[in-house]
Amino acid sequence: CYLLAPSGDRALACRCSMAPSTRVPGVPMQPGMTVRDFTITDFKRKSRFGFQHGSMTLREKPNVELGPVEMEAPKLSMTLSKDGRAFGKSDAYSHLPPADNYVPDYVHLDRKVLRYDSFFKEAVHESRIENYRVRRCLIYYYLLDGTMHISEPKVENSGMPQGEAKGSVFLKRQVVPKPDGSGTYGPADLLVGAEVDIFGRVFHITDADKHTRDVMKEGGVELAPAEPLPIDPYNAKRQADKEQVLRAQRYFRPRPYEDDLARYAAAKYGAAATALEPDRLREFLQNDRKVLRFFLAWDDRASLYGELRPFILHYYLQDDTAEVLEVRRANSGRDPFPAFVKKGKLAKDIDTLIRTDAPTTHTTQLIDRSGRVNPSTMNYLSAHDLKVGEEIAIYGRPFFIYGCDEFTRDYYRDHFGVDFKDIPMEFEPSEPRPQMEVPPPLPLGMGDEIDSLGSFLYLIPQAPRKDLRKMMENDRKMMRFMARLDTPEPEDRDRVFVIKVFLADDSIAVFEPPQKNSGIVGGKFLERGFIKNPETGDRYEAKDFYTGAFLRLNGFPFVVYQADEFSLAYMEQHPELFPMSDVGYVLDQLKAALADEADKRAALEQGLAAKDLGGDLEGHVSYQDFQDALAASGVELHEQPLITLMRHFHVDSPDKEGINYKAMLEEVLS
Numbered sequence: 001c002y003l004l005a006p007s008g009d010r011a012l013a014c015r016c017s018m019a020p021s022t023r024v025p026g027v028p029m030q031p032g033m034t035v036r037d038f039t040i041t042d043f044k045r046k047s048r049f050g051f052q053h054g055s056m057t058l059r060e061k062p063n064v065e066l067g068p069v070e071m072e073a074p075k076l077s078m079t080l081s082k083d084g085r086a087f088g089k090s091d092a093y094s095h096l097p098p099a100d101n102y103v104p105d106y107v108h109l110d111r112k113v114l115r116y117d118s119f120f121k122e123a124v125h126e127s128r129i130e131n132y133r134v135r136r137c138l139i140y141y142y143l144l145d146g147t148m149h150i151s152e153p154k155v156e157n158s159g160m161p162q163g164e165a166k167g168s169v170f171l172k173r174q175v176v177p178k179p180d181g182s183g184t185y186g187p188a189d190l191l192v193g194a195e196v197d198i199f200g201r202v203f204h205i206t207d208a209d210k211h212t213r214d215v216m217k218e219g220g221v222e223l224a225p226a227e228p229l230p231i232d233p234y235n236a237k238r239q240a241d242k243e244q245v246l247r248a249q250r251y252f253r254p255r256p257y258e259d260d261l262a263r264y265a266a267a268k269y270g271a272a273a274t275a276l277e278p279d280r281l282r283e284f285l286q287n288d289r290k291v292l293r294f295f296l297a298w299d300d301r302a303s304l305y306g307e308l309r310p311f312i313l314h315y316y317l318q319d320d321t322a323e324v325l326e327v328r329r330a331n332s333g334r335d336p337f338p339a340f341v342k343k344g345k346l347a348k349d350i351d352t353l354i355r356t357d358a359p360t361t362h363t364t365q366l367i368d369r370s371g372r373v374n375p376s377t378m379n380y381l382s383a384h385d386l387k388v389g390e391e392i393a394i395y396g397r398p399f400f401i402y403g404c405d406e407f408t409r410d411y412y413r414d415h416f417g418v419d420f421k422d423i424p425m426e427f428e429p430s431e432p433r434p435q436m437e438v439p440p441p442l443p444l445g446m447g448d449e450i451d452s453l454g455s456f457l458y459l460i461p462q463a464p465r466k467d468l469r470k471m472m473e474n475d476r477k478m479m480r481f482m483a484r485l486d487t488p489e490p491e492d493r494d495r496v497f498v499i500k501v502f503l504a505d506d507s508i509a510v511f512e513p514p515q516k517n518s519g520i521v522g523g524k525f526l527e528r529g530f531i532k533n534p535e536t537g538d539r540y541e542a543k544d545f546y547t548g549a550f551l552r553l554n555g556f557p558f559v560v561y562q563a564d565e566f567s568l569a570y571m572e573q574h575p576e577l578f579p580m581s582d583v584g585y586v587l588d589q590l591k592a593a594l595a596d597e598a599d600k601r602a603a604l605e606q607g608l609a610a611k612d613l614g615g616d617l618e619g620h621v622s623y624q625d626f627q628d629a630l631a632a633s634g635v636e637l638h639e640q641p642l643i644t645l646m647r648h649f650h651v652d653s654p655d656k657e658g659i660n661y662k663a664m665l666e667e668v669l670s
Helices: 010-018 210-218 233-251 260-268 280-286 350-354 406-415 449-457 468-473 565-573 583-594 598-610 623-632 639-648 661-669
Strands: 021-023 034-036 049-052 055-058 113-123 132-142 147-151 171-174 195-198 201-208 291-299 308-316 321-326 341-344 391-394 397-404 478-485 497-502 507-512 523-529 550-553 556-563 658-660
Touching (some): 201 210, 478 565, 497 523, 556 565, 583 639, 583 661, 598 623, 623 639
Antiparallel strands (some): 021 034, 291 308, 291 397, 308 321, 478 556, 507 523, 550 556
């Protein structure tokens, strides 16, 4: 794009880079197969709605073809009606063809507002300083419906509701009638230099913005140049007085607070204490709304239950007062007080200040109990005493200043030539504090244990959350295991149990098949429910069940010795939950056990080779021989890993089943 543009014409190059791509007929829509139309300069998103016969319809997407594009910008055409209302259809669209190209007013004039600057004079009674006051206003005229609204810009310290906020608008939006009853105000009445009588107040229009001038020019009206606002006598007098004071200040006689002799003479003749102090008005006006902000830290960890707490100090330059606010932190356990120290003067030595009387009428110093004047008791904290990196005492508490905001940093740099740097502070305790543990209460007997625990953990009991995805994926799926009681009682040794683990919610049920002549009635042994592991305190889950596992279900010790086909296949499909069913994990453990044991490796190879089935099953051994060879070589495997190996290297034969031990040895001894 830069190569296509003339030398130095970067704007044209940018427009070329923004030009939309145009598809060439007959060429596939692929990168590099499009051509940019550099004649387009309007990149606005086009509306798909248009108007036909005055009704909104959906436009058909035009066919884009290569070639020059001729665009004609739409023009706002209007004329002013005699009554001055918003431009009527017959006047505004008389030059356009009827029917097909007609656009309603609510679309054509939407969001078109005329804005004028104006003022009116408000009479002031019973004042020798001023007779009237000039108030500036903004007049908004909406072309859509001919309504107007008037607002008054905010003036500092005016004491009147001004601006565009709710309840502050000078005149709400409405149709404004003329005082003579001849109609309502329109654009023809709102001209620069004209006076408009609106509900008894005469507004003089002085100027209009550029948009208003362009709209009126298109309508055939050329607005006059802007007129200056008249001078407000009261504001002009105050400004002149201020300038006079500044010019003649050096020639004034010395004031009591500037000269010791003048202060002594004034006090001798009974002048008030306020007359002896410096003029606070100038300081107030110069420093109004100027506040220094410091970040403090109070280290109270030496006391019982004390901690390092953050605070914020605001120092008001207008009257040399300060306030201390506490920084609220979540779960701090403290009530949100509005202020730690309310706004006021902060004494440097609070103990001396407390032991003094009230100030006398002829001095600004305090007198202690002995009758002697102590000048140090009048010393308060000032901007000179607040410095980052130093410690100050506020009502006997030491506060360390570790930072400030940007305004405070700039203020000290400009007035005192000091550049502050923030000091990092950590308020969160690094070591955890001991917490009192309250044991959960026993179940109430109603509902599940989690239901009872919900009323203990939460102020408002909440329903326990369920894993809906797990319940949907494992619906009607269960793992079944055969188990027996691990007990020395002879009558319970031959009892057989079936343990069902429901995968949807990890609930457990135990059944006892009936046996002839056992003397024990079979059936449901443990009802389906959630059983807690007494060793860990957590509920039993599906991953805790495998062949050879020892379980204690409601106080009954069970040993799992068999699993059905679905359970074994499910455990092999989910090795992340059942690592002993992962053949890769079992082979790695077996390889690590035989890595440094040459005698065991040789004994295992010899034992398996001696039990080789031979013939068509050469390199295979039976299940029992495989277990005997592992035991003879000193390799001890849990029941579940042993089942995983035999299922992985299992080979079916029409005559006999076996295990491919050579394939296993290749993976283990490689």
